[in-house]
Amino acid sequence: MGSKPETGVLIVDDEEDMRALLRSTIEIANEGLHVAGEAVDGEDAMAQWREKRPEIVVLDQRMPGATGLEVAERILAEHPEQAIILFSAYLDPDITERAAQLGIRACMSKREISRVPEALWKYAPEA
């Protein structure tokens, strides 16, 4: 796996603890992943995504202002190939179904944090 180039991840979550948890998990995994940026809401996410062009976006669903699904819709409208993982404390069938329709690669519960690096590798675009 080490032959893959560095994969940049944009973390979008309004909770500081959750951003720190994802960041630490990604950094500790130390497998060619790096945190390209962290955003606290939808507007911030769009700005950083346009600027940093990360390989993967990890999006929280429940945030003040725009929801994760709404942010995903805007990103995918501009760049349909963008890999996005929805990372939420609470996933109901409506959310997962809508995520699939939009073209989000995967939905993960926040309680599956240890599986995040694996998922990032799985859904990162091939170089």
Added chain:
Amino acid sequence: MVLGLQWAQWRDAASATTRFRRGSAQVAATVGRGLAAPTYMGRVDGLLDGRADVDSAGLARAAGSLPSNGLIEALGAAAVQGDRVIVTASVPASSPVLPVGVDLAAMPTNREAFDLARDDGGPTVAEPRSGAFPGQQAAVIAYPEYGGPPPDSTTGRRARIQGYLVGLIAPKAVVENSLTPEALRTTAVTVTDGGFTFYASPSASARRHAVSQRSVPVANRTWTVTAWAGPGAVPTRPPWWGTGVALAALLASVVGLVALLRREGRASRARETARAEEMRLITDAGPLLQHSLDLGELLPDFAVQLANQFELDRLGVATANEEGELVDTFSIGPAPAPSRTVMQVGATTPEVEAGQDFVIPLQRTGRTVGSLRARSRRILERPQLDSIRAVSDLLAAALGNAQLYQREQETVRRLRELDRMKLSFLSTVSHELRTAVAAIEGFGSLLVEHWPTLSDEQRREFIDRIARNAGSLKRLVDDLLDFARLERHALTVAPRLVSLSELAQQTVEQLASLLEQHHLTLAIRPDVIAFTDPDAVERILGNFLSNAAKYSPPGTTVTVTVEPYGARALLAVSDQGPGIPADERTRVFTRFYRSETEATHRTRGAGIGLAVVKEFADRMNAVVTVDSADGGGARFVALFPTEPGMLVDSDVAGRPIPDLVE
């Protein structure tokens, strides 16, 4: 022989008088026709097709295609702009009496006419006022323009009004054109509206003799045209005509008596007709009032009917709110100035003069549910007042029903709102529980799985984060337990005499971690005693402090104050955050309430803490309120009793605290 001569000469004089009388009746009729038919305005209005946005050229075209009746001095189109009615076009172009750009509604009598025209959907003439128009006595007539046919309901008409076609009516030209110069010299003519004289011919100062009078409806108002013999209209009589004059006077009084009796008969028939119409209004209004529960739909149509029937040019209905204060609910025409004297009408009121403001209380089972305030253009006598009072009784019953209905609707709305807030509370709590658990699990498993490779700094940070989230978890669980207790009304307190100063000091020390990012200032006076439950004080202060921590920016100061406050003890926490808007200050103590501001969306919290504070305070006869701190932040205040059995004054509870603090 002498008598014969006298008779012949008297007959000559009498026939001259008769000729004159016929002539002046003719004058009055001609002038009356001219005034009674503002058809010219109506036809211009028809040509404009209900549009108010006509320009001067368009207005001139519409007006120019019709022969003027001489009554309209100037014509204008005016647009409604908020409270103003601005002339946008006029004919003749830039007429000095209707200049483009002027606000016609600035004059109260015009305002009244505009409002009436708008509500009524038809032409309305303003009450004349001396000196209103330079150089002439005139009044404004207004045709409301809705951009199409007038809507059916008053509410609709109020919503759709765009502007008015405005005419300036001055009767001088009509009068003078309908008389020959000779007749004008010998005939006195006046045109009046109540006490206001629109026109008086040059000979009108002469003594009244052989008077002919005619009432003329001009849209909503009634003008009176009076003509009488001026100097030279009838032959002067030599003094020796005494017998003839006496005879004439006798005959005249007989004729007068007959005329008077006839008029009396006509008047009583007219009264009966009017009375029948009033009764019809009551019978029509009854079912309408009994079956309608929506005041907004009911009042406008009812009021317009009532106003038309009794020639009311002002009519207002006020209804009692929950505190029993009367609040204006609906009105036609402008509200009467508060300085005017208002006459209270009851069962024994004999009559109300024209133009007098009067009020009828609307009562139901001895309780005042509202009041009806009005002013009529005519005298209202006992029968009319009885009718208005009968209608008022029906209205009172309807208002009572409508208020009951509204209260029920309000209860349903409140329950729905509570339900919505509970759902939102549970969803917030469950999201925050999940977030806290996910953080504890996540950092925990990083520690377990990567312990050997983590730096000391990382280990320390992860453990801190776990501890902090465990703290949040504890508060959320406390919130949930409080929620359950509040639902069961099971919060209990055991008040005793304690040192509020020491208790506050200890609690602040225990909770200092909440305020790590703020400057904490203590203004705690020693030995302030309160009769209260120490656990409850901790919960109250804890909630105040965590609110201050949540809603004020890091780096700002949070102040805790304890001091005597009259016979009570005061505990306050002020911050330098955005503060709480005045209209939200009572609601923040409501269960599940969270302010809908940006700041609350960025912070955690379930909206239950202050409801718990309120519940605790209520059980200890303490008062909690929030107002503004110096510099605009929020200041939460609790006032505790200082001895057993002390009740907190109700006026302390109801009044804003800053009034009481020195």
